[in-house]
Amino acid sequence: MTDFNLDAFLPYQLAVLSARVSAGFSRHYRKAYGISVAEWRVVAHLSRGDAVSVREIHERVDMDKPKVSRAASRLEEAGYITKTVNETDRRLVELKLTDKGRAMIDALAPIAKAYEQELVGALGGDDGPFRDQVRRLGEALKPRQTD
Amino acid sequence: MTDFNLDAFLPYQLAVLSARVSAGFSRHYRKAYGISVAEWRVVAHLSRGDAVSVREIHERVDMDKPKVSRAASRLEEAGYITKTVNETDRRLVELKLTDKGRAMIDALAPIAKAYEQELVGALGGDDGPFRDQVRRLGEALKPRQTD
DNA sequence: GCAAGAGCGTTGCACCTGCAACGGTCGAAC
DNA sequence: GTTCGACCGTTGCAGGTGCAACGCTCTTGC
Numbered sequence: 001m002t003d004f005n006l007d008a009f010l011p012y013q014l015a016v017l018s019a020r021v022s023a024g025f026s027r028h029y030r031k032a033y034g035i036s037v038a039e040w041r042v043v044a045h046l047s048r049g050d051a052v053s054v055r056e057i058h059e060r061v062d063m064d065k066p067k068v069s070r071a072a073s074r075l076e077e078a079g080y081i082t083k084t085v086n087e088t089d090r091r092l093v094e095l096k097l098t099d100k101g102r103a104m105i106d107a108l109a110p111i112a113k114a115y116e117q118e119l120v121g122a123l124g125g126d127d128g129p130f131r132d133q134v135r136r137l138g139e140a141l142k143p144r145q146t147d
Numbered sequence: 148m149t150d151f152n153l154d155a156f157l158p159y160q161l162a163v164l165s166a167r168v169s170a171g172f173s174r175h176y177r178k179a180y181g182i183s184v185a186e187w188r189v190v191a192h193l194s195r196g197d198a199v200s201v202r203e204i205h206e207r208v209d210m211d212k213p214k215v216s217r218a219a220s221r222l223e224e225a226g227y228i229t230k231t232v233n234e235t236d237r238r239l240v241e242l243k244l245t246d247k248g249r250a251m252i253d254a255l256a257p258i259a260k261a262y263e264q265e266l267v268g269a270l271g272g273d274d275g276p277f278r279d280q281v282r283r284l285g286e287a288l289k290p291r292q293t294d
Numbered sequence: 295g296c297a298a299g300a301g302c303g304t305t306g307c308a309c310c311t312g313c314a315a316c317g318g319t320c321g322a323a324c
Numbered sequence: 325g326t327t328c329g330a331c332c333g334t335t336g337c338a339g340g341t342g343c344a345a346c347g348c349t350c351t352t353g354c
Contacts, residue, residue: 018165
């Protein structure tokens with residue numbers, strides 16, 4: 001009889017860890033700004049400053065197009081970003097932070113850094129090897145087959 | 148002006164990694180058995196053999212009660228488990244694998260082990276330190292505060 | 295025995311997500 | 325200039341999720 005120990009199963013451990021980490025951080029912006037994880041990702045990506053298309057975010061952040069599109073719509077409705085049609089290519093929609101959105105990211109960025117430092121502390125202070133392995137695993141799984 | 152680099156943000160990296168790892172594994176059972184991640188977790192937890200209540204799974208696996216309840220209902224409908232009321236405490240529902248469910252976990256367990264070995268390989272062969280840190284981080288975030 | 299409170303699992307509801315399909319726009323070939 | 329194909333973003337739809345509230349059952353105290 002198979003006795004499978006879920007607790008020791010790496011995919012499960014990672015899922016639980018990731019959910020806790022995300023929940024721990026999202027509590028910092030969920031209440032204060034009313035945005036979700038998906039919306040946070042879009043805003044964070046826009047913090048670089050230049051206008052970005054939906055497709056670009058879809059490729060850089062790992063979210064599918066509809067998810068980005070809806071997150072952007074919610075952010076626009078909340079006044080954090082603007083959506084304007086690119087006049088040289090009217091298929092593209094340019095997303096851009098408003099002043100309100102900029103203020104939000106300015107407030108959240110240090111909180112994010114601090115939260116990350118908490119995590120690093122929990123790791124024992126040296127996060128280098130851990131991050132390397134996270135990145136290595138992510139790379140190994142990036143494409144799409146194995147089936 | 149804040150320039151937040153999402154790619155280097157640990158919570159983001161973990162979320163992406165976890166999603167990829169889960170997707171990579173779920174492809175092994177999604178098509179073959181038509182079950183979701185939540186259902187997989189319930190079945191895996193039931194593989195120990197004894198009947199288990201919804202509440203016990205809710206506590207052990209990190210899923211809230213409604214999620215466990217619905218996953219169990221789907222599994223029952225698919226014929227993988229049975230749900231019976233505990234006669235000594237009629238508030239409790241005992242979940243138990245059917246022969247069909249047992250056959251599924253017997254088939255999936257080696258696949259899960261093999262998949263895990265793939266991940267270990269991608270880590271460079273020595274997964275000990277990585278698992279330690281995953282566990283340590285998970286422990287640090289287990290309770291409920293930071294606010 | 296009975297009432298109040300706590301525990302367990304389910305259900306309602308609003309929201310989000312994944313996938314496929316769609317309309318609008320651009321570029322290439324003729 | 326037209327037509328065909330590709331691309332971009334949005335929308336429909338079915339299904340899953342989180343949270344709160346509910347019904348049923350057990351326990352506790354009287």
